[in-house]
Amino acid sequence: MSALARIPFDRAAQDPTGACLRDGERSLDNAAFADAVRRLAHRFAGLGVAPGDLVAVMLPNCAEIVTTQFAAWYGGSALTPINPVLTDDEARYQLEDSAAAVLVGDERARDLAASLGIAWVDAATVHAPAAASATDDGAAGPVAQPGDFALVIYTSGTTGRPKGVLLDHANLDAMSASLVEHFALSPADTSLLVLPLFHANGLIASVLSPLRAGGDVVVAPRFSPDTFWGLVETHRPTYFSAVPTIYAVLDARTAWTHDTSSLRFAVCGAAPMPAELITRFEERFGIPVVEGYGLSEGSVASTINPVDGVRKPGTVGIALPGQEVAVVSAAGDPLPPGQRGEVVIRGANVMRGYLGRPEETARTVRDGWLHTGDVGIVDEDGYLRIVDRIKDLIIRGGENIYPKEIEECLYGHPAVLEAAVVGRPDPVLGEVPVAYVATRPGRTASADELLAHCAASLARYKVPARVEVLAELPKNSVGKLVKGLLRELDLPHCGHG
Known part of the structure; x- marks a missing residue:
């Protein structure tokens, strides 16, 4: 059985009233979250959703997305999150390409589901109370296995139609364990989620990993520099993950002093962050910024600068536990430190493949190595610097x-x-x-x-x-x-x- 699928129920058994998930004015403790997951899983089963099926969710950041993820896993299904700002045609493409069996969302989602003849669950009812009999399943529990698909994350589609990245429970288990170890996450940690939950970063680094470690998660709405520091001061998170643009905007738009003492560190990823901005942000706000690097195809992260060890601005850090990161020539030969080549990654975090695209999978994952298409240099200490994209x-x-x-x-x-x-x-x-x-x-x-x-x-x-x-x-x-x-x-x- 997948240990990840059991997280809500193990937490509820150990500490029923402990904090789990916050979203605006709402707060779910461990018992309430586990109960909501179980109820939604039963609803999926009643709609005919079977193990191996795809559950889609299309919502702005909210607790319902997290509940939907674990409810899908409870029944052995996978989750595919859809960006709610996509057009109807773009959303319909993802629903059809993934062969989703059910869509969780608002009234717009209802119309999309109806146009494709698939089931719809009103997001407004996900956390609604239900009769006791609806949650009474005796000894039954999550059925997901390590080899079952857990997430189908669609790439941004900058090189054509978006592709579904297939991540199984073993991928996510390896990735979340790696992040918990690297960041020394514990029950004392609170993650402030400001990145979208339709990407692997938000789902895995900001939600799954802290929940696995016994910590809790604050789900913020779409990022705004006008509300961000207020969230930090109200919820007292110990870390958050963001992209360079967010750090640049916070630096440019923050005009007064805020209490950042709860933050142990901040993570930057998705794109290279200028070393000068990292240094300025750290000095101004008193928060260590650890830049990292990874792809959805590698379950989100492969290298990150240490929180307590040597941080090298301008690099994306060292390989995470359980992963190998190397630089190779055009012929695929390993290159020594200091030489420029393609970045390749190997580990239990590497995707199972692209949904329905065996040729592209074979081109991207060769002999167990994920070929990233990024140009990088590894220094003598093992720190990776991303030079650029090969295609750029x-x-x-x-x-x-x-x-x-x-x-x-x-x-x-x-x-x-x-x-x-x-x-x-x-x-x-x-x-x-x-x-x-x-x-x-x-x-x-x-x-x-x-x-x-x-x-x-x-x-x-x-x-x-x-x-x-x-x-x-x-x-x-x-x-x-x-x-x-x-x-x-x-x-x-x-x-x-």
């Missing part, structure tokens, strides 16, 4: 340019809040870098000023052919910059400088 490499007149190097240079300018560099076709040089920048509130910088800033630090061939200053840069649902949308902007010919 810009070749300008035969010279290789990694956009991240230019972006880091731009982040060194005091007016820059966000920066992204993409390649643009050029008739002479083949490709040239173009930079897009958003400035900090109350600060301005001209394109010429930013070009001069780059020219002072970078070789001439790395200096952008053009800088565009925008009000804000396009981001996806987790706040990660989307370079694909920048590439689609209609810019005049860049020239070849």
Whole structure:
């Protein structure tokens, strides 16, 4: 039996009145949470949901998503969370591709479920009281096994239609155990969830891991710099996980002092965080920021800087317990420290594959190694630095340019809040870098000023052919910059400088 599926019931048996899940004004103790999970699992069974089926949920961040996850596992089903801001066509694609048997959500979800002929559960009833007989199942309990699928997480689809990443209970068991060990999570920990629950990071790092360790979870609504520190002061979390954009916005928009003494650490992932921003945030707010790296295909995290050991800003840390992280050449040969190559990952956390896509699975997982498509360097101490995405490499007149190097240079300018560099076709040089920048509130910088800033630090061939200053840069649902949308902007010919 999957130990993860038993978490609500083991917690209820050990400490029925202990804190488990908070959401706004609502608070569920261990006994209430276990009871809600069991009731919802019985409802799924009554709708014909069977072991091996997919349970879909489409809601903004709320406790109902967590309850739905464990209720699916109770019956041996897997969960596929759907981003509620998707269009109907996009949501319908995920429901059809995953062959979901039931959809938990609001009235919009009801209409989507009806259009596909699948069952619907009103999210408003998930935590509603039920008759005692509905929860009386004698000795029955969760039936999920370690090899059963637990989550089907859909990738962002930046390279085509989104793909369903298949994670089983053994994957999540290995991942959550690794995070609990690395962060020394205990019943004294409280996680503040500000990332979306339709991604692996929120579900695994911010919910599953602290619940496994005996801690509790505060589910926050969508991130807002106006409410974030109030949540910290009210709920006294010991950690939170966020993306670089959130840290940049908090740094730029926080104008007064807040009580951050409850926070042991903060985690940053999803995209590289400028070393200068990490240092500034740590010094200003007194919170250690540990940057990490991982993919949904690796159950969310593979390297993280230590909380108490040496942290190296600009790196994404060392391999998590139970995982191997290496850098290989184009031919797949391991490279020594200091040499640049593709980052590969091996461990019990590596996905079972992509749903219904055996060819893509075979290309991505080879000989047990997950090929990430990221370019990295491992130093003598085992700390990984992500250089860039292989596909983002810009070749300008035969010279290789990694956009991240230019972006880091731009982040060194005091007016820059966000920066992204993409390649643009050029008739002479083949490709040239173009930079897009958003400035900090109350600060301005001209394109010429930013070009001069780059020219002072970078070789001439790395200096952008053009800088565009925008009000804000396009981001996806987790706040990660989307370079694909920048590439689609209609810019005049860049020239070849």
